[in-house]
Amino acid sequence: MILDNLGSKLNNQVAILICGHGSRNKLAINEFQELTKLIQKKYPNFLVEYGFLEFAKPSLVDALEKLKDLSIKKVIAIPAMLFAAGHVKNDIPSLLMNYSSKTGIEIIYGRELGINNLMISAACERVKDVFKQNNSLKPEESLLVVVGRGSSDPDANSNVSKITRMIVEGIGLGWGETVFSGVTFPLVEPGLKNVVRLGYKNIIIFPYFLFSGVLVTRIKRQSDLVAINNPNISFIHAKYLSSQSHVVDTFVERIEEILNNEGKNFMNCSTCKYRSNLFGFEKEVGMVQESHHDHVEGLGISCDLCDPECNGACEIQNQIPTHNQEKSNLEGGDYLEHEHVEAHKHEHNHHNHHHSIYPNSNHPLGPVTLRLPNEDQILRKSVENQ
Numbered sequence: 001m002i003l004d005n006l007g008s009k010l011n012n013q014v015a016i017l018i019c020g021h022g023s024r025n026k027l028a029i030n031e032f033q034e035l036t037k038l039i040q041k042k043y044p045n046f047l048v049e050y051g052f053l054e055f056a057k058p059s060l061v062d063a064l065e066k067l068k069d070l071s072i073k074k075v076i077a078i079p080a081m082l083f084a085a086g087h088v089k090n091d092i093p094s095l096l097m098n099y100s101s102k103t104g105i106e107i108i109y110g111r112e113l114g115i116n117n118l119m120i121s122a123a124c125e126r127v128k129d130v131f132k133q134n135n136s137l138k139p140e141e142s143l144l145v146v147v148g149r150g151s152s153d154p155d156a157n158s159n160v161s162k163i164t165r166m167i168v169e170g171i172g173l174g175w176g177e178t179v180f181s182g183v184t185f186p187l188v189e190p191g192l193k194n195v196v197r198l199g200y201k202n203i204i205i206f207p208y209f210l211f212s213g214v215l216v217t218r219i220k221r222q223s224d225l226v227a228i229n230n231p232n233i234s235f236i237h238a239k240y241l242s243s244q245s246h247v248v249d250t251f252v253e254r255i256e257e258i259l260n261n262e263g264k265n266f267m268n269c270s271t272c273k274y275r276s277n278l279f280g281f282e283k284e285v286g287m288v289q290e291s292h293h294d295h296v297e298g299l300g301i302s303c304d305l306c307d308p309e310c311n312g313a314c315e316i317q318n319q320i321p322t323h324n325q326e327k328s329n330l331e332g333g334d335y336l337e338h339e340h341v342e343a344h345k346h347e348h349n350h351h352n353h354h355h356s357i358y359p360n361s362n363h364p365l366g367p368v369t370l371r372l373p374n375e376d377q378i379l380r381k382s383v384e385n386q
Helices: 002-009 026-042 060-069 086-103 117-133 154-171 188-198 214-228 245-260 313-317 322-331 341-354 373-384
Strands: 014-020 047-052 074-079 106-109 142-148 175-180 202-207 234-237
Touching (some): 026 245, 074 086, 086 106, 117 245, 142 188
Parallel strands (some): 014 047, 074 106, 142 175, 142 202
């Protein structure tokens, strides 16, 4: 087997680094650690380390320093990201390139998880679990809403829609729609308000996320607002991906791509806004590749309000006035992109000038969507009662 031969031949001079986004949520960090343990079991001849881009320790630099101290000469770095948006295309590779140039350690950057049979199967299994737990539900009578994180990169957003269609056809669901937790449109709440008009009595909401956190909690909270006004409809929540076995196997596939192809990486460039003249995003072709997260790297501060799972209290206590949020979106520093509101403010103040302007920032179903006053009151009460 190539892994055994390579591990023996290089005498432990090669290591695998799993590059995470990072979160202040304890449960999300625990889930990430569990995932890396499962990957380590797949590669007993390699040291598997992990690091985070922001808001958690160890940072990616911390992890690389540890590997350097262990005399590692080559690092296989795999982004623990579902799709290739800004973090995968800019932040992580920029950080890795800078570290490699300073230390001389060879770092081979792998692909994001992306779309393959394994990830589609993982998603389908999560949705199938809903039907196993609800015997009266019929797939053809149910509507699926897949919720993506949301990005200013249309390539990443379109991949969520593809996942939705793959699940709908794989299981034979009645209908499928795609919404997003932030940054782009439609957001969860306005998206669901449109979806209920289709007349389905069962709506399955599936967060296409790797781990827990404030965004997953936001999805539940916003869907609850729509459920209050639609008592005749059952809103059923599927579990996010986490360490589903097919997800672990996809990480193995990404590592194998590097080991078996001598470090060659195959990313999609045909619809990448940085490399192709993509309609609506022409100004972003050839943008400088740089990291936007140096000031929040390795903060390692856990949210005391989450024990262990995020309850969304941080968003309620630190709600941003709408005009500030709109200003942020217009300047490209989306507050909804990251984990905690105060961190969003800090981040926006330090590096919004690095971002290009997202052309759809003012979309009525996107981040600047106004919530009615009575809905704000319902939102606050629902969190206070948790």
